[in-house]
Amino acid sequence: MNPFHIVVTLIKWLYNLFYPHPTVSEAERILGYSFLKPSLLEEALTRISNRRLEFVGDAALNLAMTSYLYSSHRDLMRGRISTLRSANVSNERLARVAVRHNIYPLMRRKTPSLDKDVEEFTKAVMLEQEDQIYGGITKKAPKILADVVEAIAAAIYEDCNFNLDVMWEVVRRLLEPLITADTFSEHPETKLHELCQKSGKEVKFPTRQNGNTFIVEVLVDGVSISYGTAEQMKIAKLNAARHALEKLCGEKSYLLKSQHKKVAEEEKAKHKLYVFCAKRHWPLPVYKLEEKKGPAHNRTFICSVHVKTTNDYLIELGEDRSRVKDAEKSAALKMLSLVGKLYV
Structure with missing residues (x-):
């Protein structure tokens, strides 16, 4: 490189270091982090140039969140960790982080229509009683809000020489309060189907x-x-x-009350069937998964239960349920009804 260009680059770097752009200074205040390379933060806050940072930030956030959940919740299974990670770094969640910390006004952009979308979304978020991790009441989050949070995370990650712990310490303050196993709520559609x-x-x-x-x-x-x-x-x-x-779920719900007794009976059915067989010295009941129905996001299962009596071999098929263990309980309840008629 030409020595003159080296000197100019050095002067620009020193100038940005000691006299950063106002938006950079404000962003650093919000983040509680001072950049060694302010140009990285400028890039993250510039819509037309932060695509590469968005990509890296998305991966870094997912890795940092996974690491945190794995180390702090040793009892969580893989699927639960994945669910909690997605809830904490979803587009809807990150967009609300950007709104809460007033990050969008710091971005360099020339998109009046997008400004209007963000303004409408911000007003809607302000009316929410709590963070809606699956979506707001009236408006879907503009993707640019989550993108800028991801880009900022990547800028911090590169600035601290790709130290994931340092990046997480800064970003975690933005994400607080984190969604934990105790505060997590399933997707409303999933809860309704179940x-x-x-x-x-x-x-x-x-x-x-x-x-x-x-x-x-x-x-x-x-x-x-x-x-x-x-x-x-x-x-x-x-x-x-x-x-x-x-x-x-309200106390005055009339539609599901007729089924509450049946659900309660199913909860105890496997244990009751076990006791019934043990008292008669029969082999323990055997449960088998017979069928899977529906797409992956809305799958149901049908199970059978097999009971070998002194002289017979009985099989009952349960109703379809959203979880295998609930399908087994349904089969057990039907078997209890059958053996109750035959052997009581």
Whole structure:
């Protein structure tokens, strides 16, 4: 490189170090971290040039969050760690981090339409009682908000010579309070399906559009439970599921009460069947997974239970359930009914 260019580069670096851009200074204050290379933070805050940093930041955040959950929650299984990691660094979650710390105004951009989207989203977030990790009440998070948080994380990661612990210490302060196993809540649609499947009910989400607004209805066994509306269909469905859960889980819910007794009986069915067989000196019941139904995100299972009596070999098939252990309980309850008729 030409010596003159080296001198100019050095002067620019020293100038940025001692006289950083106002947005850089403000960002450093928010982060509680002083950059050795302020140009990295400038790049992260510049929309047209931070794509590479976004990519690295996404990977670094996922790795740091995984490491934290693994080391601090030794009892968590792999699937639970993955769920909690996704909840903490999802686009919706990171977008709310950007809003809470007022990061977007520090970005260098020339996109009035995007400014309007972010402004509307910010107003919607301010009305939320708590962080909505799966989506807001009225508006989906503009992706640029999560992108800038990821880019900033990558800038810190590179600035500290790729020290993941240093990056995590800074970023964790932005993410607080973290979503833990104790505070985590399943996706409303998942909770609704599980609740209804345990009670043998079918859930449907018929959708229609009125102008720019999507209207999603929740039908449980054909009975209308709730509606959700929004400009994005995904948010409308989310709202509908939330409203349905509030109604179905309330003390005055009439639709599921008829099934509560059955669910309670299923919870104790495996133990009762075990005791029934043991008292008669029969071999222990054997459970088998017979069938998987539905797509991966909404899968149900059917199990059978096999009981060898003194003179017979009995088989009962349970109802489909969202978890294998619940499908086994359903089969056990049916077997209890059968052996109760035959041997009591």
